[in-house]
Amino acid sequence: MEYYISTEHLTVGYDGVPLIENIEIGVRRGEILTLIGPNGSGKSTILKSMIRQLKLLAGTVVLDGRSITEMTERELSKKLAIVMTERIRAELMSCWDVVATGRYPYTGRLGLLSSKDREIVDEAIRMVHAEDYAEKPFQQISDGQRQRLLLARAICQEPEIVVLDEPTSFLDIRHKLELLEVLKEMVRSRNVAVVMSLHELDLAQKISDQVVCVADHRVDRCGTPEEIFRDEYIRELYGIEQGSYNALFGSLEMRPVSGSPKTFVIGGSGSGIPLYRALQRNGIPFAAGILQENDLDYPVAKALSAELVSVPPYRIPDDTAAERAEKLIESCGSVICCVQDFGEANRKNQDLLAYAKSRSLLVEPEELFQSVKGAEV
């Protein structure tokens, strides 16, 4: 299928100074293209150029088979709607009025709304679930409600493409989710194309059909979320040095505490994760084990532990792993056990627990935190 909007050898920038050169991206109808990348990399500049708010320095933007620079304002306004980061001043306007401004390209000389226009506005408000506050003054509603209404405004412009610049910034998680749900619904039911920039990698990964990575004033990579969201690549794209990013879960972990481990955590099936993070927060280096690499605990333990004893997925830990764990326990001088029930596959962990008990090395987390704090004082 043909791209609905695409850029050809596009160069963008401000005041004639090129910022990003030779941009080649495109999106089809019914798809979401998301721009990700560090702050200041030029995502907004690309978006502003694509919606003709900025002069193109070279190349073209082709929308529905035609260059946008050849279109009249009116033609473009019937095809393309925007939700930008600029705060809109809507003094003495109700939310309904703001949404209704989306009908602008379709109204007559004086901008009077027909009854059909009103229906379309009402429908757009229903679509974003904003009926309850449609009559309120626009200045008095929350940021989350505001973004939704701006999306409703874009919807009632009946566009074929919507461009959004960081639509979820400043929203709480509930509103982020709801906004993107509505967006996805619009893409599905109206077959529109969406180009947007997002800061939330986890959301970008889940909602996008195509992802464009912008970094250091160039388009670094384009592809499906599966191709883009890999631990190493995201680390590199954002220059993450002080922690780690788990691309599968879209979660960030802080960097591990350096130093020799002070305790050994017996974990598994997610039971260890809260403790790993608590230890990291308290600045206590730790060792973890024995984990199968398909264990829920494994990614976090790998990101945060100083030493980790693990075995390949679905393998039962062998004596080698157990011996290494015992050695670590010796050097740590304390053990915390998060596991309640032991089964066939983690007999070795049960053995480790027994070993720790026999040498009275087993402690509760609180005791450990206390003793570390005491030592510091």
Place this chain on the structure above:
Amino acid sequence: MKKRGLVRLWIGFAGLLLALFVLVLWNINAGSVHIPVWEILKILFTRTGENTVIVWNVRLPRIISALFLGGALALSGFLLQTFFQNPIAGPFILGISSGAKLVLSLTLIGFLSAGIAVGSFGLILAAFAGAMLSMGFVLAISLKAKRMSLLIIGGVMIGYICSAITDFVVTFADDQNIINLHHWSLGSFSGMSWENVGVMAAVVIPALIFTFLLSKPISAYQLGEVYARNMGVNIRVFRIVLILLSSVLSACVTAFAGPISFVGVAVPHLIRSIFKTEKPLIMVPACFLGGAVFCLLCDLIARTAFSPTELSISSVTAVFGAPVVILVMLRRQKEHL
């Protein structure tokens, strides 16, 4: 629009029209010669009676001038507030009236000393040139300074400079007409002729209609430039048109009545608080009517308060207009906290 809004709309316009009607009659009625209402009606419809000359040649042209010019000022203020997205912009505060005054004085003195009379359109043209000159400076400031207070300070300073040069020129010009010029440079609706009224109508009415037809792009522009452009407004052309319209309107006022303060700033705010809307479709005609009512009231006071001595119109408009500006600033301060 909801029912409540519609009711407010009707009451607002009815109130303004009623006030206009009453003030027109009152203005004819009051003055050094007191003319009762029944006689006014008789004079208006039959043009007979002993006071026909006073009503027909003195008071009526003055009233119609105040009506047109007051409307023009308020409209110009509304356009400037829209353009600069600044609630206390206005032709006087931004120094546009003073710029018009300066070039107008220079032109008058220049032509008078050469023995050439300047027609009404010539006066408007000179005032327009001056208005554009000041506007150029204000625009230059607005490009540099994003803060609304800086724009206003810049405008006020431009106004002072222009006034200073005007005073300088007027002081050293040696002509009998200087007395008139001095009187005019303070601002007054007195001495209007029917010819003047004809010319100002020819300028103001088309400008009013044109502004009304611009309601749609103005409403888009109120959301901000980015959205307006996306809605299909050609921002460059639109901004130029807005500048030209507001300059023509305030130039026309200055050419006939001199610089009049605070009408342009205060009236749009009074209208906003009556109609509770920012919709240009309502604001444009309402501001025009409001400006007319405001100026008729102020002129009435200027003429009659210390009769037979006449006050300058600006001293009256300032008394009513300046508090409005202060209120607006205080209210905005509260909103932004």
